[in-house]
Amino acid sequence: MKAFWDNRYGEEDYAYGESPNLYFMEKIAELKPGKILLPAEGEGRNAVYAAKKGWKVTCFDISENGKKKAEQLAEKNRVKIEYHVGSVEELVFKDHSYDAIGLIFAHFPIGARQIYHKKFNDYLKPQGHLILEAFSKKHHQFQKSNPKAGGPREESMLYDTRMLISDFPDYDLLELYETDVALNEGLYHVGQASVVRFFGKKDLCKIDRAK
Numbered sequence: 001m002k003a004f005w006d007n008r009y010g011e012e013d014y015a016y017g018e019s020p021n022l023y024f025m026e027k028i029a030e031l032k033p034g035k036i037l038l039p040a041e042g043e044g045r046n047a048v049y050a051a052k053k054g055w056k057v058t059c060f061d062i063s064e065n066g067k068k069k070a071e072q073l074a075e076k077n078r079v080k081i082e083y084h085v086g087s088v089e090e091l092v093f094k095d096h097s098y099d100a101i102g103l104i105f106a107h108f109p110i111g112a113r114q115i116y117h118k119k120f121n122d123y124l125k126p127q128g129h130l131i132l133e134a135f136s137k138k139h140h141q142f143q144k145s146n147p148k149a150g151g152p153r154e155e156s157m158l159y160d161t162r163m164l165i166s167d168f169p170d171y172d173l174l175e176l177y178e179t180d181v182a183l184n185e186g187l188y189h190v191g192q193a194s195v196v197r198f199f200g201k202k203d204l205c206k207i208d209r210a211k
Contacts, residue, residue: 002062008188009043009065016042017186018073020049021104023133027199028053031129034099039088039120040106044070044081050102051079058098060084060091088116095122103132105189110156117167124202130168132198134159136178139194148190150183159196171200 008015024046028036033054038047041059043066051057051074059081061067067083074081084091088108101124108116124130135151137158142149152158161176178196183189 005042005061005063006065009063009069011187013187014043014045014069014073015186015188016045016105017184017189018045018048019185020046021133021185023195023197024102024104024131025049027129027131028055028100028102031100035097036100036102037093037098037120037123038102038104039116040103041070041083042066044073044083046102046104047081047083048073048077048079051081052077055100057081058084058093060086062087088112088119093123096125098123098128099125100129100131103130103134105134105151106132107134107152107157107159109154113157114167121168121170121202126202128202130171130198130200130202132164133195136160136194136196138178142192142194146191148188149193150185150189151193161196161198164196164198168198168200170203172203173198173200175199 028050036050036055036057038059041047041061047057047059047070064085067085070083101120135158137160139151139158143151161178176198180192180194183193
C-alpha cells in the first residue's frame with residue numbers, strides 16, 4: 001500500500017485537490033479550535049484548512065510524497081502543520097491529548113480497523129469530538145459505473161453505521177447517517193458517491209460505565 005500511495009501522491013497535481021473535504025469543513029466550524037489529529041491525511045488538504053482556522057494540527061500518513069505535498073501546501077497557505085510518516089502501528093501519540101480527530105476517507109483492512117479505531121479513540125480527550133466521512137458499503141454501485149468515484153474496491157474496507165457504532169461506543173452521536181453525495185475532490189473523488197458520516201462527542205458517562 002505504501003508504494004501505491006507514494007505513486008499517487010508523487011503526481012504533480014493534488015490527487016484529491018487542495019480544498020478541504022466539505023463535511024470536515026462544515027463540522028470543524030462548529031468546534032472551538034484546539035489540538036486535532038488527522039490520520040491518513042495524504043497531501044494535507046484538511047490539515048492545512050484546520051491550521052488556517054486556528055487549530056494546532058498533527059497528522060500522519062504512510063507516504064513520504066504525501067508529506068512533501070502537504071508541507072508545500074502548508075507553505076503556500078502560510079501555516080504550520082506537524083506531519084509524521086509511518087503506519088498506525090509505528091506511530092504513538094499521547095492518550096487523551098487531542099480535542100478532535102478527523103478521519104476523512106481513512107479506510108483500513110478489516111483485521112486492523114477496530115484496533116486502529118480504538119487507538120484513535122484513546123488519543124481523544126473526554127468530551128473531544130470525532131469527525132468521520134468514509135465510503136459506505138453501498139458505494140460499489142457508483143464504482144462500477146465511474147472509475148473516478150474513488151474508494152477501496154475491497155467491500156470489507158467500506159463502512160456502515162452499525163460498524164461505526166460498534167467501533168466508537170462511548171460517544172454522544174451528534175450525527176450518524178449514510179447519504180449519496182456528488183464529490184468533486186481533485187482527480188480521484190469525482191462524481192456520485194455513497195458515504196457514511198459520523199460526528200460524535202466522547203461521553204464521560206459512557207466511558208465510566210464501560211470500565
